[in-house]
Amino acid sequence: MLLLLLLVLALFGMPLFAVIALGAMASFHAEGLNLSLVAMEFQRIGELPVLVALPLFTFAGVLLSHSRTPERLVDFTRSLFGWMPGGLAILGLGLFALMTAFTGASGITVVALGSLMLPALLKSGYPEHFSLGLVTAGSSMGVLFAPSLPLILYAVIAQQVAPGQGIRIEELFLAGILPGLLMLLLMAGWAMFVRARLPAESRERPPMLASLRAVAWELPLPVVVLGGIYGGYLLVVEAAVVTAAWVLLSLVLIRRDIAWRRLPGIISEAMVLVGAILVVLGVSMASTNVMIDTQVPQKLFAAVEPWITSKWMFLLMVNVLLLIVGMILDIFAALVIMAPLILPIALAFGVDPVHLGIVFLANLQIGYCTPPVGINLFLASHRFNKDILVIYRSTLPFLGWLLVSLMIITWWPALSLWLPGRL
Amino acid sequence: MTDTASGVLGEVDGQPLTRAGLWLRRFEIGLISVIFLAVVVVGLVQIGLRNFADSSLVWADPAMRAGVLWLAMLASALAAGQARHIRIDVLSRKLPESLRPWVVRALYFATALICLALTAASINLLRLEIQINDLAFLNVPRWLVLIIIPIGFGVMGWRFMRHALGLSTSAETQS
Numbered sequence: 001m002l003l004l005l006l007l008v009l010a011l012f013g014m015p016l017f018a019v020i021a022l023g024a025m026a027s028f029h030a031e032g033l034n035l036s037l038v039a040m041e042f043q044r045i046g047e048l049p050v051l052v053a054l055p056l057f058t059f060a061g062v063l064l065s066h067s068r069t070p071e072r073l074v075d076f077t078r079s080l081f082g083w084m085p086g087g088l089a090i091l092g093l094g095l096f097a098l099m100t101a102f103t104g105a106s107g108i109t110v111v112a113l114g115s116l117m118l119p120a121l122l123k124s125g126y127p128e129h130f131s132l133g134l135v136t137a138g139s140s141m142g143v144l145f146a147p148s149l150p151l152i153l154y155a156v157i158a159q160q161v162a163p164g165q166g167i168r169i170e171e172l173f174l175a176g177i178l179p180g181l182l183m184l185l186l187m188a189g190w191a192m193f194v195r196a197r198l199p200a201e202s203r204e205r206p207p208m209l210a211s212l213r214a215v216a217w218e219l220p221l222p223v224v225v226l227g228g229i230y231g232g233y234l235l236v237v238e239a240a241v242v243t244a245a246w247v248l249l250s251l252v253l254i255r256r257d258i259a260w261r262r263l264p265g266i267i268s269e270a271m272v273l274v275g276a277i278l279v280v281l282g283v284s285m286a287s288t289n290v291m292i293d294t295q296v297p298q299k300l301f302a303a304v305e306p307w308i309t310s311k312w313m314f315l316l317m318v319n320v321l322l323l324i325v326g327m328i329l330d331i332f333a334a335l336v337i338m339a340p341l342i343l344p345i346a347l348a349f350g351v352d353p354v355h356l357g358i359v360f361l362a363n364l365q366i367g368y369c370t371p372p373v374g375i376n377l378f379l380a381s382h383r384f385n386k387d388i389l390v391i392y393r394s395t396l397p398f399l400g401w402l403l404v405s406l407m408i409i410t411w412w413p414a415l416s417l418w419l420p421g422r423l
Numbered sequence: 424m425t426d427t428a429s430g431v432l433g434e435v436d437g438q439p440l441t442r443a444g445l446w447l448r449r450f451e452i453g454l455i456s457v458i459f460l461a462v463v464v465v466g467l468v469q470i471g472l473r474n475f476a477d478s479s480l481v482w483a484d485p486a487m488r489a490g491v492l493w494l495a496m497l498a499s500a501l502a503a504g505q506a507r508h509i510r511i512d513v514l515s516r517k518l519p520e521s522l523r524p525w526v527v528r529a530l531y532f533a534t535a536l537i538c539l540a541l542t543a544a545s546i547n548l549l550r551l552e553i554q555i556n557d558l559a560f561l562n563v564p565r566w567l568v569l570i571i572i573p574i575g576f577g578v579m580g581w582r583f584m585r586h587a588l589g590l591s592t593s594a595e596t597q598s
Contacts, residue, residue, distance in 0.1 A: 013515045025544070039541070046488050052488060268455050268498065271459065274495065373513070
């Protein structure tokens, strides 16, 4: 009954934190517990060390998207790889992945980078449908690469829900690399195939040296951050501090892309994004707590166990469920709501929590561009002024490749687990 | 469909009508900026000390975490003013035009009440913390860090109530 009420409230657009808080408070009350326990759980968003990384990375992403960096990067890749068949499309995919990995929000990528890539693709002779599809689906790339916020958030939630598993963020960062590359590879292969059937790309390219100099400040950043994290020199939070300080210095002080007086507005914009995530996370700490107390995961497991005969069947169900959830819910909200429910059941079926995390995020990422309601589709339609049906049709082939990679990621755990195993 | 994705398109730019409202917004944005920059600076100093001087500030990590809690609450209060919280909005668009504003207002009213309940719950927590009187970092007591929670939820409740009563000038409620 309570669940139904919450669902109706959520679907009619009540802010999610309020829906979850209502659920948590009602359950605490029903269990005869004091409501200040909800606040006690909530305040833990000020106690989890790794959450410090969230505002810092988000700020860096928002500042980058407001600067002229995306423009410079597109110029640079055109001058460097414009000669390769399908080079522009492939490098575009790489840029999308990088941008989404750093901002954690593929919506920002569609808007900031997509609107630059689209004209560049069209100008060098790619068909319109292909270009629209590439930009829309490609913007979801990168969720699986460090330091993506969803990866961090999954690790935080998994540590809360299954403290005995010893899940580490570094493991998830490593686990995401090969599956993420697989997605990129399949989409890049498709781009090369399409490109090969077209007349040669236009040779006109920006001069190499000038465009290299233009990105001199941005280019070392992923190397420093990723090298620092994967190489073990920097903790995740330290990498976040370095990233935020780096973009602040290079874009505001040195390049003066962004005027000082715009800084407070941009900081607030980034913090509104983070605040929205953290408040949902905070109240869901309380709801997760009461769910575990009242053994909801065990009951769910008992309910589904007779129907599900193997771990593979379970993962298939998870795929279907999460694709649907990923369509309607923001990736962070989906994580916060679904992970505490699914993770304990997955553990009971013998699924590795790190592998589950990668499957989880791959699903939610694809949900971004799944018709009819994936958020990237609407953003692209709005931004590029195209009918939503045109966007659907353009995105479909790419969606197909993403689903193929999802199958491989789901049924081949070693792809995710091999690298962290070398740790 | 969420507001985070569409909300990033513009900077924080809602224009409250009253002079007091404008100053309040400036104060909030200023405070958020100062805390954020402080977190960056403390983080940098900490990295520097750890890597080059082989020492560290004991208070830096808890202070940065407290900063994140304050940022989250202040930014959420700001987001409430513009009705920019994460939400799923699939059904309300299907409602008839004449009915929709009322449903939206009713939901804001309910949200305001939930914020009020959260304020009350966190005031209780605060009372407890004042009795215990633990330190968060340096000489800063824990209750002083946590005080932002009831303040944040209180302001959020107040702002959602304004949306519900149609007093808000934010574009979201009018559209």
